[in-house]
Amino acid sequence: MDSKSLKDILNKVAQGEITADEAVNHIKIQPYVDLGYAKADTHRSLRQGVCEVIYGQGKTAEQICSIVNTLMDNGEKTVLITRLDREKAEIIGGEIHIIYDEISRTAVAGEKPDITGKGKIVVACAGTSDLYCAEEAAITAEALGNEVVRLYDVGVAGIHRLMDKTDIIMQAKAIVAVAGMEGALASVIGGLASCPVIAVPTSVGYGASFGGLSALLAMLNSCASNVSVVNIDNGFSAGYIASIINHQE
Amino acid sequence: MDSKSLKDILNKVAQGEITADEAVNHIKIQPYVDLGYAKADTHRSLRQGVCEVIYGQGKTAEQICSIVNTLMDNGEKTVLITRLDREKAEIIGGEIHIIYDEISRTAVAGEKPDITGKGKIVVACAGTSDLYCAEEAAITAEALGNEVVRLYDVGVAGIHRLMDKTDIIMQAKAIVAVAGMEGALASVIGGLASCPVIAVPTSVGYGASFGGLSALLAMLNSCASNVSVVNIDNGFSAGYIASIINHQE
Amino acid sequence: MDSKSLKDILNKVAQGEITADEAVNHIKIQPYVDLGYAKADTHRSLRQGVCEVIYGQGKTAEQICSIVNTLMDNGEKTVLITRLDREKAEIIGGEIHIIYDEISRTAVAGEKPDITGKGKIVVACAGTSDLYCAEEAAITAEALGNEVVRLYDVGVAGIHRLMDKTDIIMQAKAIVAVAGMEGALASVIGGLASCPVIAVPTSVGYGASFGGLSALLAMLNSCASNVSVVNIDNGFSAGYIASIINHQE
Amino acid sequence: MDSKSLKDILNKVAQGEITADEAVNHIKIQPYVDLGYAKADTHRSLRQGVCEVIYGQGKTAEQICSIVNTLMDNGEKTVLITRLDREKAEIIGGEIHIIYDEISRTAVAGEKPDITGKGKIVVACAGTSDLYCAEEAAITAEALGNEVVRLYDVGVAGIHRLMDKTDIIMQAKAIVAVAGMEGALASVIGGLASCPVIAVPTSVGYGASFGGLSALLAMLNSCASNVSVVNIDNGFSAGYIASIINHQE
C-alpha cells in the first residue's frame, strides 16, 4: 500500500463511499501479515513511500513465492527480489512471472513501473568486475520508477574516461558510485557533482583490499562532502536511496 | 559564485550589457584563486550549488581570515568555518564578524542565509555527549539555508522518547542521525522515516567503542535501506548532504 | 549427578542406609570418567546445577554416543548435544533415542525435563536468518527445564512489531536477544525490560558485518545497562545463562 | 518511582483515597522530565526495577546537581553517579551530600539503601591495577541494595589464591569477574561457580593488550558456559546486572 492508495481510501471517506471505520480497518488493522516464518510488512510502502523488496538470501524459493503472492494480493504492483541465486530464480520463475538478471542476482516480479522520478540517476563503476553491484543498484532504481544512466569502466587510473562524462555527472539528481580496491571513484565524482553521491564499496580485489574494507575506508574518508556510504556490496540500498532523493517533492 | 550569480552574468550577456568574451573571463579564467598555501576554489559553489566552507583544523587564524576575505570579495555572502577551536575563533572574531558556537566548534561569517530548502531537516542524536557532532550538522544545514528540527537525547534504550516524535520523523525531507556507542538510532529512525537518513557515528564511548568504530560498523550494517553513513564525527558532511537533498528541485 | 541426587545420597547417610564412607565414594572418588579422548565430567551438574551438555563439533558420532551413554549410566536424565550436523545425528539416532532440530543443529537425548524455572524466558531475534542461533538458545533453555516464549522477526527497522510485544518483554525473567548486522535489538529490548538481557551476535550479514563483529561491538556498547554479551553465534551459552537466572532461588 | 511506590499509589486507588484518574496522572502523564540538556527518565525505575544512575562523564557539575535534585524531588532515595572525576565531585559535594570513592570515581547521593538482594554478590579481580573497575562494580551493587564480597588479587598465575576461595565462589548468587591482560579469571571462576558470571575486561595492560581488546576477546571465548561479558571497563553494568539477578523473585 503506497501513499497514493492511502489517499484514495481517504478520498472515498471524504466522499462518503466508505465510513471512517471501514477506512481504519483497511489501513490499520493488519499492519503486517503473519506468514509464520516472516512478517510481510504490507504497510512499509506507506511509511517509506516505495514498493516492497524481498532480500532473497536465506529464504527458500517457496517462502519467496509466498511472500510475493501475499504482497501482490495486498495491492503491490512491483516486487523486487535481491540476492537471488539462479537455482531459486528458476523455481520461482516456474510459478510467478519474473525478469531475472544473473549478473546482479536480482529479479523483478509484476509490472515494470512508470518513470516517476524527476531526473536521472547515474550509476558509475570503476571496472567490469564491479558490474554485479552496479547492476543491483541500477535495477533497483529502475524498479522504483527511475531513469538510470550507466557509466561503467570509468576507474580513476584512466581519469580521462571519467572526465569525458562530466556533463552527465553534473546533470544527475543522484549518483551511485560503485568501486572496489582503492575506492577513489567516489571522491572524484563527488568533486564533479552537485547532487548527493551514494558510494558503494565492493568486495572486488585481493590482498590488502580485505574483502572491501579498503574501499569502504577510503569512501568514508572522502574529501568530497557530498559523499555518503553504504555497506560493502550493498548496491540495493544505494539504488533505493538514490530513488528517494530523485522522488523528493 | 553560485548558480544565481552565474545566471546574472549570462543575462547581462543576453541583454548586451557585457560581451560573451567578458562573461567567459568572469567565469572561466580564474577557476580558483591561488593564495599560496591553499587554492580557494571560487568555482565550487557553481559546480556544487552551495556556499563555500572552510575546514578550520590545521589552518592558522590568519590563513582562515585571508580565505574568508578572498571568498567574500568574490561574491560569497555566507562562509561556514568548521573544526575551529576557541583560540582561533577569538582571533578571527577580532577581524571579521563571525558567530561562533563552542560546542560544535563552528563559526558562520557573513549574513545568515534565507531559508531556501523546501522542507524540514531533522537532526537527531542519542545522548547529550553527542551534541558536539549533532550541532555541527544542524548549524551546517542552517548555514546552507534550511529549517532544522532538533531531536536530542532520543537514544534507543528509551525507545518511547523516540516514538513520541514519530510525526516529526515522518514529515522530514532528510534526517541526520547522530549516535556513538552502538549506533542503533540510525536503524530505528530509518525504519520510521520515508526520507533518506544520513547516519553519523560519533567517537563518543569507551572500551569496545574503539573511537567510533563500533557505531560506524553498526550503521553500515543497518537493516533499514534508507540509511547511508559518513565518517566518524563528520557532522558537517551529513548536514551538507541533507541540505542538497532538501534543495533538490 | 545433580544437587538433588546428591541430597538423596546424603539422606541415605542420615538414615543409616549407607555409611558416610560409602557416600564419599559415590560422590568424590570419580569426579570424572576417563574415556581416553575426553574426560566426561560427571560432577559438573553438581558444581554448576545443570544437566550435562556435549559440544558436538569435532567429535565423531561414536564418541558422542559413548559420552551420552557414560553420562546416562551415571544418572543424567537429559543430555543436550549442540553443533551436531545432520549426518552425525542420523548415526547417533540409530543407537540412542534423540530429538534432532536441523535449523539449530541441536539434539536432546533422554527425557524432556519438567519445567522447573520460575518464570518465562523470552528468546527474541531480528530476522528469519537469525533463527538457527535463536533456536539453539530456545532449545537449550527448554532442555534445562524452562518455559520459553519466542519473539521472532522483530528487527528494529520495523520497531512497531517489537513495541507490540512490550508486555511479554516486561514480564520475562530473562531475555535472550539474538541479532546480526547492526545488533540494535539488544539495546532496544534492554531499554524495555527489567530483567537481564543476554545478547547474542550472529554471523548473519555481509560486507562490513565482518562475520558478526559489527553486531558484537554494537551489543558490547549497548547504552542499556542490563545487557551482557556472549560469543558470536553462541546461542547455547545465552540459553544456559538465562536458565540459571530463571532458576535462582 | 519504583515498583513499590507504584503499588502504593494503586492501593490508594483501591482504598478510595485517590481516584483512578489521579493515579494515572501520577504515573503516566510525566514519563520524563525535560531538563533541556537531558531528559531525566523518572519512569525508568518502574520499568527496570532499580534506582536511577547518572553517567557523569561529559556532564557538568551543575547539570549533575540539577538531575540529582529532579530525581530526588520525584521520589528517588538513592542516586548513583559514575565516571565522576574528583573536581566535579568536590563541586557537587558542596551542594548535595554525596559519598565519593576516588578509585572507582563513583559517588552515591542520598541514603545508603537497605540490603534487599537475596544472596551475596562476589566481585573478583586479578590484580591491584584492576581495582578501579572492580570497585565500580562493587559500589554499584551496594548502591542497589546488595551484600558484596570482594575477592581481589586472585589472578590465575597464582591459581592457589583463587582455589582458597572456592567456597565463597560456589555460594554466590552472581559473580563479577574483572580482569585485564589475558582475562583468564572469568573462565576459571566460571568453571568453579554455579551462578552467572559477568565478566568485565579492563583496559589494564600494555602492548598486545590493545586497550582491553585482548581480555575482551578471551572472555567472549570462555569455555565456561555461564560467562557473559560487558564492555571494557564497564564495572557499572556488571554490578547492575548482578544486582538484578540477585533480586529475581
Add this chain to the structure above:
Amino acid sequence: MDSKSLKDILNKVAQGEITADEAVNHIKIQPYVDLGYAKADTHRSLRQGVCEVIYGQGKTAEQICSIVNTLMDNGEKTVLITRLDREKAEIIGGEIHIIYDEISRTAVAGEKPDITGKGKIVVACAGTSDLYCAEEAAITAEALGNEVVRLYDVGVAGIHRLMDKTDIIMQAKAIVAVAGMEGALASVIGGLASCPVIAVPTSVGYGASFGGLSALLAMLNSCASNVSVVNIDNGFSAGYIASIINHQE
C-alpha cells in the same frame, strides 16, 4: 650432519686418517645441496644442533621423497615431515619407510632417535579439538630425542583436572601449552611451573576467536612471566624449542 658427525671427521683428522683439507671439503664445500626447487640445507643440523625437518605443505610427494633421500644420503638418521596430508603420506610411504600420524599430519622417516633430553617435556592441551596441534608438538619433541608426558583435556573451566597434575607440571624441563578460544591454559600452567612454557594458540573456536587471534592475544598478555608464544597452530616450533631447552648442557 650433526655435531657428533662433525667431531668424528675432526677426530679422523687428528688421527691422520684424513687430511685437514679433506675434512674441510667434507664440511664446508657443500653447505647446501641444490635440488632445483629447494636448497636442502645439510649444514643446519650442525648450526642448530638438531636433525632436519621438512615442512610438507606446498611440496609434492615427489619433492619430499627427494629431499628425504638427499638428507639421509648426507647422514641424517631421522627426518621429521610436518603438515603432510594423508594422500601425500601414502605416496611417500610407498617409497620410504615412514610412520604417519593422521591427527597431527606428521610423519617420521628413519629410525626413532634415542632419548637424549635430560628431563621430561610436558605437552598440555585444553580440549580434544586441540589434539591436532598438541600431537604435532609431542611427536616433534619425540623425534628430537625427548621423553614426552601428555596432559590432554585439562581446560581451565575444569580447573581441578589441571590441579591434579601439579606434580607433573612442576617437574617438567619445558612445557608446551596448547589452547584455542580464550587461551587461559598457558597462564595457569605458567603460574604452576618453574620451567619455560611455550604457548601455542590454536585456531579452534568460532565467532570472536577470529581463527586463533583471541587465544594468541591472551597468551601474549599472560601474567605469568615464563610464558612465550609461537604462531597459531605452530605445534612444531613449540616442540622444537622445548627440545632445545631440554638438551641444554
Add this chain to the structure above:
Amino acid sequence: MDSKSLKDILNKVAQGEITADEAVNHIKIQPYVDLGYAKADTHRSLRQGVCEVIYGQGKTAEQICSIVNTLMDNGEKTVLITRLDREKAEIIGGEIHIIYDEISRTAVAGEKPDITGKGKIVVACAGTSDLYCAEEAAITAEALGNEVVRLYDVGVAGIHRLMDKTDIIMQAKAIVAVAGMEGALASVIGGLASCPVIAVPTSVGYGASFGGLSALLAMLNSCASNVSVVNIDNGFSAGYIASIINHQE
C-alpha cells in the same frame, strides 16, 4: 623463599634441629603475606626458582617499599623492580638502597647476585631506540644471576654488522632479540643460533608499525623454528625466560 632455603629447612628437620611440624609451619602456613592492597607471594621463588620481581607501574612508591621490605624480611636477597619511573625511584631510593637505570626504568634492591647461570645470555637489539627494552631484558637477566653479552645496533638493514657477531650468537645459551618496526632481527638471529631465541617486539616506530603490532606479527611468523615471542615491550619476561633456560640443570 627459594629452593635452597627450603632445603636448609628440610635439612634442619633431618638433623633434628626443628620438628617436621615446625618445618611445615615455616613452609606451608603462610604461602603469601597479605598486605591489603596486594598479596606478596613469598612462595613463588620456591615454585618458580627465582627471586621476586615487582611490577612497579600502578603501585605507589610507598606500596613498593612495603613489598620490598616484606620480601626481604622473608629472606629474599635481591628484588627487581620494573616499570619504575624516576619520581618513584627517587622516593624509594630515599628509604631503601636501590640501583636505578633510567633508560629501562628498572631498579635492583639488595645485593647483586652471584652468576649462577651456566653460559652466556645474548641480548641483541636493532637500533638505539630499542635500548629501553633491551636493557630491561639485560638487567633482568643480570639480576637473576646471568652473564649478559649486549649486541646493540645490529639491525638487519646493515646485515654485515650482525654477521660480524656470528660467533657470539652461536655460543649463547639463550638469546633475547629486541626489535621494533619490521622485527626481522629475530628471524635472522634465529637462523644463526642453535639456542632458543626469545623475541621482543618493541613499540618503536610510527605509522603502520601500529604500536609494535607490525614487529609482533613478523616475529610470530618467523621462519626460524627456535623463535618464540613475548608481549610488545616486555623485556622483563624475555630476560626472565632466558635466565630459566640458562639455569636448567
Add this chain to the structure above:
Amino acid sequence: MDSKSLKDILNKVAQGEITADEAVNHIKIQPYVDLGYAKADTHRSLRQGVCEVIYGQGKTAEQICSIVNTLMDNGEKTVLITRLDREKAEIIGGEIHIIYDEISRTAVAGEKPDITGKGKIVVACAGTSDLYCAEEAAITAEALGNEVVRLYDVGVAGIHRLMDKTDIIMQAKAIVAVAGMEGALASVIGGLASCPVIAVPTSVGYGASFGGLSALLAMLNSCASNVSVVNIDNGFSAGYIASIINHQE
C-alpha cells in the same frame, strides 16, 4: 601504441608523408576502443610507455580473446595476461598463440620482446611456496623487455644463502623482493642493495600471517630506506615498476 610508434607518425609528418591533421587523427581521435564490457585503452602504452596488460580474473576467455585481438589490431606486439587460470588459458590457446605459465598463472601473447632494459632486474623470494608470485613478477618484467635474474629460496633464516649472492644484488638496476610470513627479506636485501627494492608480501603462511598482513606490515616498516611495497601477491605491479625503472633514460 608505444612512444616509438608515436615518433614514427610524427616523423612522417615532419617528412610530409602525412599531414598534421592525419597524424592527430591517428593519435587522438580514438583514445580507447569501446568493446561494451570494457574500454580497451589503446593509448595507455603511449601515456605509460609499456605494452598492454590484461587482468584475467573476472573476465571470460571470450572477452580476453576479443581484447587481445583488438589490441593487436591496433599495433601491440606483445600482450601479457595475468591471473589466468588453466581452463581459460586452454580455451584462449585454442584461438591465439600464447605461452602459458601455470605456476604464476600468466600468459604472453604475441612475440617475446627484445631486451630494451639497461641492466638486470633481480627477483628474489624467500621460499618455494612464494614462487607463484615471484614468477608473476619475473615473467612480467621479461614481457616488458628486461633481463631477469632469479634468486629463489633465499629466506633470512638461512642468511648465508643470501649473502652468497651479494654481488648479484649490488649490481641490479631494480630488485623485486617477494616474501610471506615475516617478510624480512625486503629489509635485508634493501640493506645490501643500492637500487630501489619493490617488496611484494605474499599470502603464504598460516595463523598470525593473516593472509599476508604480517608480511605487508613488516615490509612497510622496513628500516631500509630504498624499499617500497605493493599489494599482497601483486607480483605484476612489482615487475612492472622494476621495468619502468630499468628503462629510465
Add this chain to the structure above:
Amino acid sequence: MDSKSLKDILNKVAQGEITADEAVNHIKIQPYVDLGYAKADTHRSLRQGVCEVIYGQGKTAEQICSIVNTLMDNGEKTVLITRLDREKAEIIGGEIHIIYDEISRTAVAGEKPDITGKGKIVVACAGTSDLYCAEEAAITAEALGNEVVRLYDVGVAGIHRLMDKTDIIMQAKAIVAVAGMEGALASVIGGLASCPVIAVPTSVGYGASFGGLSALLAMLNSCASNVSVVNIDNGFSAGYIASIINHQE
C-alpha cells in the same frame, strides 16, 4: 664515502700514488665507526650511492652533533637530519651550521649538493595539511641532488586542479604522491604518469582514517600499476627512492 671518492682512491692506486694495500685500508678496514650508542655507517654511501641520513627521533642533540661530525670527518659533504624537533634543532644549530625547516622537521648540514639527477622529481600532495610530509620528501630529494617540482593542494575532489598539471606529471622521472584520508591522489596520478609513483599515506584525517590506515590501504590497492607505497608519514623514504630512480644510469 661515495662511489666517486672510492674511484678516486682506486685511481690513485692505478697511478701508483698509493699502494693497493693502502687503498684497502682506506676502504675496508673501518666499515663503520663505533660511537658507542650507534654505529655510524661510513660505508653506506658506497653501498647505496647516497649521502648519509640521520633519523633524529630518539637521539639527543649531542648524539646527533657527534654523528654529524664523525660523518663529515670521514668525508661526507651533506648530511640530512629528519624527524628533528625545533628544540634539538636550535641546540645543534648552535654548534653546526644547519638549515632547518620547521614544517617538515628536517635539517640539512653541510653544503647543498649539486643537482646530479637526470630529470625532475614531482612531489604532489592533496591538501595543506599534508605539507609536513610532502616537504620531508621534497627536501630529502633536494638534499640528494635532485630538482624538485612541488604540486600542492591538488586533491582529487577538485580534479581540474590536478588535470591542469598533466604536462608536469607526464614529464617527471619519478613522482612522490602524498595524501591522507582516502589517498586517491596516488591512483589518479599513477594513471596520468609514465614514471614510477611512490605513494606516501599521511596520518592526516580523523575518525575512520585510523591514523593513516585508510589512505595506506587505498594506495596499496591502487588500480594504477606504477604505484608502490611506503610507510605512513614516511616522506623521507619516498624522496630517497625517487632520488635513486632519478640517478639510475
